[in-house]
Amino acid sequence: MTEETVYSTFIGTANHGFGQHAQEEIRRLFEAGTRFSHLVPSEIFLFMVPAGRQEATQRLLDREPMFLRHMQPVDAELEWDGTVEALGGFAAQKRELELQAGTKFAVQVRKTEQVGSGIAAGACKQAIDEALAGRYEAIPVVKDADVILSVFLTEDTAYVGVSKPEQNLSDWSGGAIRFRKEEGQVSRAKFKLLEAERTFGLDYSQYRSALDIGAAPGGWTSLLLERGVKVTAVDPAKLDASLLRHPQLTFLQKNAAEVRFKEQSFDLLVCDMSWSPRQMGKLIKGLLYSLQSGGTAIITLKLMHKKPFQTVRELTGDLAPELALQKAKQLFHNREELTLFFIKS
Numbered sequence: 196m197t198e199e200t201v202y203s204t205f206i207g208t209a210n211h212g213f214g215q216h217a218q219e220e221i222r223r224l225f226e227a228g229t230r231f232s233h234l235v236p237s238e239i240f241l242f243m244v245p246a247g248r249q250e251a252t253q254r255l256l257d258r259e260p261m262f263l264r265h266m267q268p269v270d271a272e273l274e275w276d277g278t279v280e281a282l283g284g285f286a287a288q289k290r291e292l293e294l295q296a297g298t299k300f301a302v303q304v305r306k307t308e309q310v311g312s313g314i315a316a317g318a319c320k321q322a323i324d325e326a327l328a329g330r331y332e333a334i335p336v337v338k339d340a341d342v343i344l345s346v347f348l349t350e351d352t353a354y355v356g357v358s359k360p361e362q363n364l365s366d367w368s369g370g371a372i373r374f375r376k377e378e379g380q381v382s383r384a385k386f387k388l389l390e391a392e393r394t395f396g397l398d399y400s401q402y403r404s405a406l407d408i409g410a411a412p413g414g415w416t417s418l419l420l421e422r423g424v425k426v427t428a429v430d431p432a433k434l435d436a437s438l439l440r441h442p443q444l445t446f447l448q449k450n451a452a453e454v455r456f457k458e459q460s461f462d463l464l465v466c467d468m469s470w471s472p473r474q475m476g477k478l479i480k481g482l483l484y485s486l487q488s489g490g491t492a493i494i495t496l497k498l499m500h501k502k503p504f505q506t507v508r509e510l511t512g513d514l515a516p517e518l519a520l521q522k523a524k525q526l527f528h529n530r531e532e533l534t535l536f537f538i539k540s
């Protein structure tokens with residue numbers, strides 16, 4: 196007698212236009228039998244894999260797909276009549292939504308466009324919060340939850356799942372991490388470096404001296420300066436005037452191919468040039484003598500020819516053996532690009 200295969204179902208989210216790549220990575224992680232159906236074309240999809248929920252989650256966490264920004268389990272697929280009241284009703288009854296008394300829970304609600312604008316995610320969240328708080332004496336929170344209750348709504352179905360925040364890849368709803376724009380912020384690019392800090396578990400204030408290649412107008416440089424890091428910024432274009440007098444900044448208004456430094460001058464190298472990956476790799480390779488061993492490199496990789504996996508392989512090959520890839524991820528703030536985190540050997 197053959198054992199029956201156990202399946203588990205999740206909702207995966209990628210940046211718009213990159214859902215296919217996330218699916219390709221998931222398909223490679225699991226044997227044949229993985230099935231997909233889209234909820235929002237090229238962005239949000241259901242996936243069913245031939246493994247139990249715990250095993251599947253662990254595999255996805257251990258070998259995190261670059262293009263999968265967020266995942267949420269589907270513990271129940273409920274027929275939904277399109278009303279907020281019904282969601283409160285599910286929360287008040289369904290066995291899948293059981294919580295221990297005192298549990299801090301965060302409800303994250305998303306929906307497809309077809310669910311009318313009359314159904315606000317906020318109102319759905321409130322109805323579920325109230326029902327769960329009443330039923331279990333559990334505590335609704337926004338941050339630092341013990342569990343996240345994810346609800347994804349289509350016109351006629353509510354997909355719900357309960358998971359620990361770390362099991363979703365991001366504790367932001369759909370992985371859409373939002374930073375507040377500051378007064379006088381030099382560039383939106385700053386958000387990429389901020390997000391990279393969280394995603395890769397870094398703390399920029401621990402670094403002493405950074406090299407920023409392709410620094411203008413200076414969003415990344417400004418973040419590193421704010422964290423107390425000494426920055427050498429290189430760019431033929433001008434840095435924002437607000438940065439130029441900073442005592443911790445050295446600005447070289449040059450092409451990065453023309454600069455020279457002392458060996459091991461930096462413990463952090465960042466590069467956000469929107470340029471051909473091969474050319475950028477060559478340029479960075481030529482400057483690696485200036486990065487200490489054990490130092491960190493954060494590099495934006497532009498996806499030029501729609502062959503992202505090959506592009507990553509080529510860049511990591513070009514930068515080896517000096518730089519070892521720790522993680523590559525398409526951040527929420529990345530557009531046609533990925534962000535790579537390396538350590539120098």
Ligand SMILES: C[S@@+](CC[C@H](N)C(=O)[O-])C[C@H]1O[C@@H](n2cnc3c(N)ncnc32)[C@H](O)[C@@H]1O
Nearest residue numbers: 382384409411412413414415430450451467468
């Ligand atoms: C996307 S912008 C960088 C944005 C920056 N990270 C920020 O936060 O404001 C890319 C920059 O790379 C610079 N760049 C391109 N080729 C370069 C080279 N060979 N050497 C130095 N900088 C270069 C461009 O001049 C441009 O300012």
